[in-house]
Amino acid sequence: MEKEIGLKLNGKIERLTNKTFKFDERIETGWFSAVYFLKTKEIAKQKRPNNEVVMQFFQKDHAVLCGTDEAIALIHTFADQSDQLEIFSLKDGDKISPFETVLTIKGPYQSFGFLEGIIDGILARRTSVATNVYQVVKAGRTSGKQKPVMFMGDRDDHYTQQAGDGYAAFIGGSTAQATHAMNEWWGRTGIGTMPHALIQLFEGDVVEAAKAYRDVYPEDELTVLVDYNNDVITDSLKVAHEFKDELKGVRLDTSGNMVDKYFLDNQHLMGSFDPRGVNPELVFALRHALDEEGFKHVKIIASGGFTEEKIRRFEKQNVPVDIYGVGRSLLDIKVGFTGDSVILDGKPQSKFGRQYNPNPRLEKVSYNA
Numbered sequence: 001m002e003k004e005i006g007l008k009l010n011g012k013i014e015r016l017t018n019k020t021f022k023f024d025e026r027i028e029t030g031w032f033s034a035v036y037f038l039k040t041k042e043i044a045k046q047k048r049p050n051n052e053v054v055m056q057f058f059q060k061d062h063a064v065l066c067g068t069d070e071a072i073a074l075i076h077t078f079a080d081q082s083d084q085l086e087i088f089s090l091k092d093g094d095k096i097s098p099f100e101t102v103l104t105i106k107g108p109y110q111s112f113g114f115l116e117g118i119i120d121g122i123l124a125r126r127t128s129v130a131t132n133v134y135q136v137v138k139a140g141r142t143s144g145k146q147k148p149v150m151f152m153g154d155r156d157d158h159y160t161q162q163a164g165d166g167y168a169a170f171i172g173g174s175t176a177q178a179t180h181a182m183n184e185w186w187g188r189t190g191i192g193t194m195p196h197a198l199i200q201l202f203e204g205d206v207v208e209a210a211k212a213y214r215d216v217y218p219e220d221e222l223t224v225l226v227d228y229n230n231d232v233i234t235d236s237l238k239v240a241h242e243f244k245d246e247l248k249g250v251r252l253d254t255s256g257n258m259v260d261k262y263f264l265d266n267q268h269l270m271g272s273f274d275p276r277g278v279n280p281e282l283v284f285a286l287r288h289a290l291d292e293e294g295f296k297h298v299k300i301i302a303s304g305g306f307t308e309e310k311i312r313r314f315e316k317q318n319v320p321v322d323i324y325g326v327g328r329s330l331l332d333i334k335v336g337f338t339g340d341s342v343i344l345d346g347k348p349q350s351k352f353g354r355q356y357n358p359n360p361r362l363e364k365v366s367y368n369a
Helices: 025-029 035-047 068-078 109-139 159-172 181-186 196-201 206-216 232-246 261-265 280-292 308-316
Strands: 006-009 053-058 086-089 103-107 149-151 222-225 247-252 299-303 323-326 338-344 363-368
Touching: 025 068, 035 109, 053 109, 068 086, 068 103, 068 109, 103 109, 109 149, 109 159, 109 308, 109 323, 109 338, 149 159, 159 181, 196 206, 196 222, 206 222, 206 232, 222 232, 232 247, 232 261, 232 280, 247 280, 261 280, 280 299, 280 308
Parallel strands: 149 323, 222 247, 247 299, 299 323
Antiparallel strands: 006 363, 053 103, 053 338, 086 103, 086 363
16 A cells, blocks of 8 residues: 555554554455455445444453554555544553443445454454453562563464564563564564573583673673573572673573472472472572572573463562563453444444443544545
C-alpha cells in the first residue's frame, strides 16, 4: 500500500502507525478473511449499498488491552474509503473489564466488515500476551520488591510473531526482550548474554566461555549461564573467583527433569521437596555460597519453565531471585475478542444478547494521511 498514515489520539498521544506494521498486502483482497465476511461484503455492495453500521469489539475477562494501534492501522490501510470511517478506541495498556467495549467502527459494512476476524485475532493475541506478562510482573513483586522480567519467547512461536509479541510484552511490563525483532516497534534492541551452545564450544569450560564473551563484548555486563554441567554452585563460584567484580550475574536454566549435582552430593537434603529444575532450595543454596565467598553483588537470574504460579510461589518463600526469564507461558492465548455490528442506520439492530454497549472511556481516533 502506498498510503502513509500517522495516527494520533485527540491530536495529543501518538500511536503506532501503519508505518510500524508490515502488513501482508493480500489482506486487501480478503485472503485472510473468513469467506462468509467476503460474501457479506459483496451482498452489502449490491443489495444494501447505503448502509451505515456500528461495529463494537469486546472480550470477557479482566485484561491489559493491546493491539488497538495495530487494528486501527489495519483499518486505515485496507478499509475502503477509510478516511470516512469514524473510529473510537481505548489505548494499548489500558486495563479493561469483562464485556467492556474497547473499539468501535462506524461506516458502511462493505468498507471494513471483512476485517472483523483479523481485528479479533490481533486484539486477542496482543492482549493475551500483554495480560500474561502483566500478571507475571505483578507476581514478581509479591515480596515487596519489583523483580525485572525478561521476555524470552522467541523459541516458543513462529518468528513472524516476535515484533508484535515483544511489543505486547513491553505493554504488559516486561523490562527486556530477547531479540531485536521483539523491540522493533518502539526502536530498542534485544538483550541477552550466552546460550548453552557457547559453553559447548569451549568443551563445557564455563570460565573459558565467559572469558571469550568478555573479550568480544567488553562493554556488556558479564552474566554467565551456569547450569551447563548441572553443577550451578561449583560453576558459579568458579566464574565469581575468576572475574570478581566484573561478574554481574549468573543464570540458572536447569531442565525440569534434572536434579542438580548439589543435591546428588547432599542427598540428606532431599525428601521434603521436588529437587528437579530451578527450585527454591537450589537458589537459596547458591545465594548462600556466593555470599559466603564474598560475592554478594552477583545477581541471580532464573529461567526455565517459569509461570505466574511458579513466580508467586518463589516470591512467597522470598527466594533470592533477582531477575526472572520467562518464555512459553507468556504466549498462551487466553483472551478472545468478539466483533458485533450493533447499530444499523442509526437504530439498534444486533444479534440477540449483543446490544450496543457504549463506553465513555473510548476516545475518537483521528489520523493524518
